[in-house]
Amino acid sequence: MTNERMQENHVTSGATVWLTGLPSAGKTTIAYALADRLRAGGHRVEVLDGDEIREFVSAGLGFSREDRHTNVQRIGFVAELLARNGVKALVPVIAPYTDSRDAVRGRHEENGTPYLEVHVATPVEVCSVRDVKGLYAKQAAGELTGLTGVDDPYEEPKTPDLRIESQHQTVQESAASVYALLSERGLA
Numbered sequence: 001m002t003n004e005r006m007q008e009n010h011v012t013s014g015a016t017v018w019l020t021g022l023p024s025a026g027k028t029t030i031a032y033a034l035a036d037r038l039r040a041g042g043h044r045v046e047v048l049d050g051d052e053i054r055e056f057v058s059a060g061l062g063f064s065r066e067d068r069h070t071n072v073q074r075i076g077f078v079a080e081l082l083a084r085n086g087v088k089a090l091v092p093v094i095a096p097y098t099d100s101r102d103a104v105r106g107r108h109e110e111n112g113t114p115y116l117e118v119h120v121a122t123p124v125e126v127c128s129v130r131d132v133k134g135l136y137a138k139q140a141a142g143e144l145t146g147l148t149g150v151d152d153p154y155e156e157p158k159t160p161d162l163r164i165e166s167q168h169q170t171v172q173e174s175a176a177s178v179y180a181l182l183s184e185r186g187l188a
């Protein structure tokens, strides 16, 4: 395939889509469902999965306020690099602090790189039943402290670009609502 042909077949408008929310809210599941939809439409996509990032880019960081901030800034930096180069960077990472999220948005704005904040606003009561990784049970059993949304802060976004109530939707509906927003903004 020639270069020109490749460009014809690939959408080149990059953007970062940050999915913020509590553990088990549905961030990762929605990100991968959205990734499939976007790839099917010819977009280049990377999912910056929080667990993978913590194994490599943020190895050694814990869950203090400072470490979470550092983690989020590193991920934001990488996402912006990808997004400014035509990739849809999907980021399913808790990012519990408003100032951390705002700093990431600010860096995107400085570079003229599109940025969408999606709040996966599943209530803690639902998340703790889903408990994909057993963290809520561990916290309840006294085996873990500092769990976001339970005994550690989660500062809800006041003006997200989109708010998803995953407890009332299927995964495909949630992914479609993010896709629709990208479409509205001329990014998909």
Ligand SMILES: Nc1ncnc2c1ncn2[C@@H]1O[C@H](COP(=O)(O)OS(=O)(=O)O)[C@@H](OP(=O)(O)O)[C@H]1O
Pocket: 022, 023, 024, 027, 028, 050, 051, 054, 063, 067, 068, 069, 071, 072, 092, 093, 094, 095, 096, 133, 135, 145, 146, 147, 148, 152
């Ligand atoms: N104490 C505590 N609080 C919250 N989360 C915890 C904790 N300990 C481990 N984990 C697991 O680590 C994942 C959160 O890491 P992130 O990098 O996404 O979060 S953060 O933005 O740095 O807060 C998070 O992943 P998700 O469940 O996908 O959100 C958890 O599985």
Ligand SMILES: Nc1ncnc2c1ncn2[C@@H]1O[C@H](COP(=O)(O)OP(=O)(O)O)[C@@H](O)[C@H]1O
Pocket: 021, 022, 023, 024, 025, 026, 027, 028, 029, 030, 092, 130, 132, 165, 166, 167, 169, 170, 171, 172, 174
């Ligand atoms: N509309 C929805 N969107 C996303 N996840 C959903 C939805 N409805 C149910 N779920 C389920 O909730 C769980 C969310 O887990 P996960 O995506 O790992 O959360 P997080 O990345 O926020 O920790 C999955 O088991 C998923 O199948």
